[in-house]
Amino acid sequence: MDFDLSEEQRLLKDSVERLLGDHGSFERRQAHAREPDGWSRRLWARYAELGLLGLPFEERHGGLGAGPVETMVVMEALGRALALEPYLATVVLAGGLIRHAGSDRQKSSLVPKIAGGSLILAFAQGERQARYDLADVATTARKDGDGWVLDGEKGVALHGDSADRLIVSARVAGTRRERAGIGLFLVDATALGVTRRGYPTVDGLRAAEIALSGVRVDAHDVLGDPGKALPVIELVVDEAIAALAAESIGVMAVMHEATVEYLKTRKQFGATIGSFQVLQHRAVDMLMALEQARSMALFATMMVTEPNAGERRKAMAATKVQIGRSGKLIGQQAIQLHGGIGMTEAYKVGHYFKRMTMIDILFGPAEHHLTALARADGLIEA
Amino acid sequence: MDLRFTPDEIAFRDEVRAFFRSSVPDGVRRKMIDGRHLAKEDFVVWQRLLNARGWAVPHWPVEWGGTGWSPVQQYLFLDEMQQAPAPPPLAFGVNMLGPVLIAFGSEAQKRRFLPRIANIDDWWCQGFSEPGAGSDLASLRTSAKRDGDHYVVNGQKTWTTLAQHADWIFCLVRTDPQAKKQQGISFLLIDMKSKGITVRPIVTIDGSREINEVFFDDVRVPVENLVGEENKGWDYAKFLLGNERVGIARVGVSKERVRRLKQLAALERDGDRPMIEDERFRERIALVEVELKALEITQLRVVAAERSRTDKRPDPASSILKIKGSEIQQAVTELALELVGPYAMPAPQEPDEGSNEPPIGPDWAGSVAPTYFNWRKISIYGGSNEIQKNIIAKAILGL
Numbered sequence: 001m002d003f004d005l006s007e008e009q010r011l012l013k014d015s016v017e018r019l020l021g022d023h024g025s026f027e028r029r030q031a032h033a034r035e036p037d038g039w040s041r042r043l044w045a046r047y048a049e050l051g052l053l054g055l056p057f058e059e060r061h062g063g064l065g066a067g068p069v070e071t072m073v074v075m076e077a078l079g080r081a082l083a084l085e086p087y088l089a090t091v092v093l094a095g096g097l098i099r100h101a102g103s104d105r106q107k108s109s110l111v112p113k114i115a116g117g118s119l120i121l122a123f124a125q126g127e128r129q130a131r132y133d134l135a136d137v138a139t140t141a142r143k144d145g146d147g148w149v150l151d152g153e154k155g156v157a158l159h160g161d162s163a164d165r166l167i168v169s170a171r172v173a174g175t176r177r178e179r180a181g182i183g184l185f186l187v188d189a190t191a192l193g194v195t196r197r198g199y200p201t202v203d204g205l206r207a208a209e210i211a212l213s214g215v216r217v218d219a220h221d222v223l224g225d226p227g228k229a230l231p232v233i234e235l236v237v238d239e240a241i242a243a244l245a246a247e248s249i250g251v252m253a254v255m256h257e258a259t260v261e262y263l264k265t266r267k268q269f270g271a272t273i274g275s276f277q278v279l280q281h282r283a284v285d286m287l288m289a290l291e292q293a294r295s296m297a298l299f300a301t302m303m304v305t306e307p308n309a310g311e312r313r314k315a316m317a318a319t320k321v322q323i324g325r326s327g328k329l330i331g332q333q334a335i336q337l338h339g340g341i342g343m344t345e346a347y348k349v350g351h352y353f354k355r356m357t358m359i360d361i362l363f364g365p366a367e368h369h370l371t372a373l374a375r376a377d378g379l380i381e382a
Numbered sequence: 383m384d385l386r387f388t389p390d391e392i393a394f395r396d397e398v399r400a401f402f403r404s405s406v407p408d409g410v411r412r413k414m415i416d417g418r419h420l421a422k423e424d425f426v427v428w429q430r431l432l433n434a435r436g437w438a439v440p441h442w443p444v445e446w447g448g449t450g451w452s453p454v455q456q457y458l459f460l461d462e463m464q465q466a467p468a469p470p471p472l473a474f475g476v477n478m479l480g481p482v483l484i485a486f487g488s489e490a491q492k493r494r495f496l497p498r499i500a501n502i503d504d505w506w507c508q509g510f511s512e513p514g515a516g517s518d519l520a521s522l523r524t525s526a527k528r529d530g531d532h533y534v535v536n537g538q539k540t541w542t543t544l545a546q547h548a549d550w551i552f553c554l555v556r557t558d559p560q561a562k563k564q565q566g567i568s569f570l571l572i573d574m575k576s577k578g579i580t581v582r583p584i585v586t587i588d589g590s591r592e593i594n595e596v597f598f599d600d601v602r603v604p605v606e607n608l609v610g611e612e613n614k615g616w617d618y619a620k621f622l623l624g625n626e627r628v629g630i631a632r633v634g635v636s637k638e639r640v641r642r643l644k645q646l647a648a649l650e651r652d653g654d655r656p657m658i659e660d661e662r663f664r665e666r667i668a669l670v671e672v673e674l675k676a677l678e679i680t681q682l683r684v685v686a687a688e689r690s691r692t693d694k695r696p697d698p699a700s701s702i703l704k705i706k707g708s709e710i711q712q713a714v715t716e717l718a719l720e721l722v723g724p725y726a727m728p729a730p731q732e733p734d735e736g737s738n739e740p741p742i743g744p745d746w747a748g749s750v751a752p753t754y755f756n757w758r759k760i761s762i763y764g765g766s767n768e769i770q771k772n773i774i775a776k777a778i779l780g781l
Contacts, residue, residue: 001384001385001386001387001388001391001454001682001686002383002384002385002686003383003385003682003683003686003687004383004686005383006383009383069383260779260780260781263781264780264781274781275781277772277775280771280772280775280779280781281768281771281775283775283779283781284771284774284775284779285771287702287774287778287779288702288705288706288774291680291699291702292673292676292677292680292706293676294680295675295676295677295678295679295680295683296672296675296676296679298385298679298683299385299675299676299679301385302385302386318671318672318675321668321669321672322672322673322676370665370668370669370672371661371665373668373671373672374661374664374665374667374668375661375664378644378664378667378668378671379668379671379672379674379675380637380640380641380644380671380674381641382641382644382645382648382658
């Protein structure tokens with residue numbers, strides 16, 4: 001058992017933090033949000049130069065062959081910088097689907113473009129009626145000659161508006177919430193029959209509603225075995241949960257540090273407010289919530305490669321419970337302890353709070369996962 | 383970074399697990415599972431079994447009977463012991479006084495007391511708190527005045543756990559009444575058979591007799607029983623309290639209690655279904671399990687960091703372990719209280735030895751309410767959770 005980063009991992013951490021320190025300040029981030037895509041293409045090119053975009057892919061396909069720990073390191077840094085770029089959408093989600101379901105040919109063709117920064121991808125999975133049920137897919141894929149024809153509507157696809165290609169989940173067989181019968185399809189975002197409505201999310205990132213009407217997909221753009229995609233989707237969503245847990249640690253740590261700093265500088269009643277015990281104890285509550293969340297982010301990173309899917313899913317559910325609860329406590333208290341200044345659009349803490357709140361919602365909030373974990377008999381065997 | 387245990391560590395864990403499985407006396411294990419108090423004899427028999435195996439004082443230096451285990455091995459040992467469940471070696475000697483003597487005691491004191499601590503030939507108790515000195519421990523007033531080659535001790539200690547069994551007590555006493563609060567305190571070892579000592583039990587809200595008042599009335603203590611230097615006792619006490627927090631998260635205890643809770647929730651019925659199928663109840667157990675998993679990893683992070691620490695002072699992160707650990711232990715007792723339902727109400731009756739009268743209600747119910755009440759102590763002893771938060775605010779956050 002060893003919690004230390006390797007020499008290479010430490011170098012990665014340093015270089016990501018340096019890049020985001022130079023180019024990812026809060027003021028710059030707000031400027032990037034006003035660019036046409038809602039994020040910085042120039043910064044994306046720097047991610048590519050650093051190797052971040054090819055990180056989890058196998059070397060023989062043009063990646064760097066890194067594992068969950070490296071993703072954790074990058075995501076935590078992106079969380080600290082409150083990054084806007086489509087790393088989760090392109091590398092973790094769509095990239096994960098390609099890694100786990102793609103053919104060698106598909107990987108060899110797609111990975112170099114992802115790693116080079118020229119291909120933005122998004123995962124069009126959620127549907128309005130589905131909430132957090134990954135099996136609830138009403139969008140259909142109908143066989144047509146060698147290819148397929150997609151019809152349906154996808155909601156809140158992260159960075160779906162700036163993606164060049166979409167990975168769409170669609171039902172090739174079975175009823176709406178059946179586990180079997182789901183396939184994954186690579187669709188050009190500008191293909192005939194695709195309509196996208198992009199919008200900002202409350203945390204300043206971007207998403208899209210996507211309508212698919214008679215969209216043709218060639219046979220070579222089917223990802224994996226059509227009809228058997230759900231286990232892959234679950235695995236990739238679990239990888240995304242582990243990544244989000246790491247991102248949330250960066251987000252929470254900044255909120256906590258900013259709050260402690262404020263307690264040390266803000267004076268009222270002739271004293272720094274950090275000298276008041278009730279506020280000291282609140283700051284300690286935030287620290288404990290952060291450390292508990294950090295432990296679960298480490299747990300998720302370890303468990304994401306667990307071969308037993310049931311154990312893996314439980315670990316991610318537990319992680320989502322902890323980061324959701326810790327994030328809510330830290331976010332709400334960060335605002336409370338800053339007082340009025342915490343409420344302002346101009347100050348950074350509120351933006352971190354909003355990102356944290358969206359991270360909780362993504363793939364199901366704490367309460368959703370607590371129910372799921374309890375139904376799966378919890379973590380400790382009776 | 384590799385968060386898995388190594389094959390060697392797993393082999394080690396299996397070895398200690400097998401030992402606990404085969405060696406804890408059945409009666410003792412049964413009492414622990416049922417949440418009943420252990421008799422003095424239960425502690426003594428078990429600790430001597432451990433000592434015979436060479437495992438009573440694993441964290442001590444090898445020359446004094448320690449095992450030389452790594453921090454991870456020590457963690458695994460403790461975790462397995464707690465999950466067995468097996469009683470811990472008596473903390474007052476093994477975890478508190480032993481390390482103080484090893485660090486600050488004279489050669490004669492070490493030779494005289496350490497082997498007897500390991501084998502529980504002496505039962506030690508702790509004389510720190512006083513009626514006027516709780517969280518503000520340094521305001522203690524029990525005095526020790528030098529008279530030739532003796533100290534004469536007068537005053538009162540309180541909350542003294544299991545003093546009724548004790549052969550010896552280690553005390554903080556004021557040797558210089560003129561000095562500032564923390565100075566002027568000395569660390570003294572006192573034979574409980576000395577003339578002038580009175581032990582009076584304090585019955586706690588759960589009806590148990592774990593704690594006592596100890597009165598000192600002109601008790602004569604040989605000067606050779608002073609530990610370290612006169613008026614340096616506060617430093618030794620801080621060292622001791624730091625050690626006390628190691629392992630205070632009691633993660634293994636909570637794991638065992640949650641496992642037991644889930645077993646009982648599968649048996650206890652509400653209408654036509656077991657309580658474990660009540661969605662709300664099950665979710666509340668699951669929430670404790672999440673917190674406990676997080677705490678386990680937090681504890682492992684502290685353990686792993688110990689390897690690279692050059693600073694021998696206690697890690698302030700151990701205050702987090704104390705707070706979260708106590709909250710979780712208390713949460714489990716609350717869930718158990720809810721689970722048992724109306725049969726939490728009959729006042730506990732310690733079965734007489736030899737009595738064949740059946741218990742009132744389910745046989746596991748009798749200890750549930752008393753444990754709920756008794757375990758409120760966990761967030762108070764060893765530095766209350768509020769004191770721990772003061773420590774974290776100062777030492778980690780710099781507030």
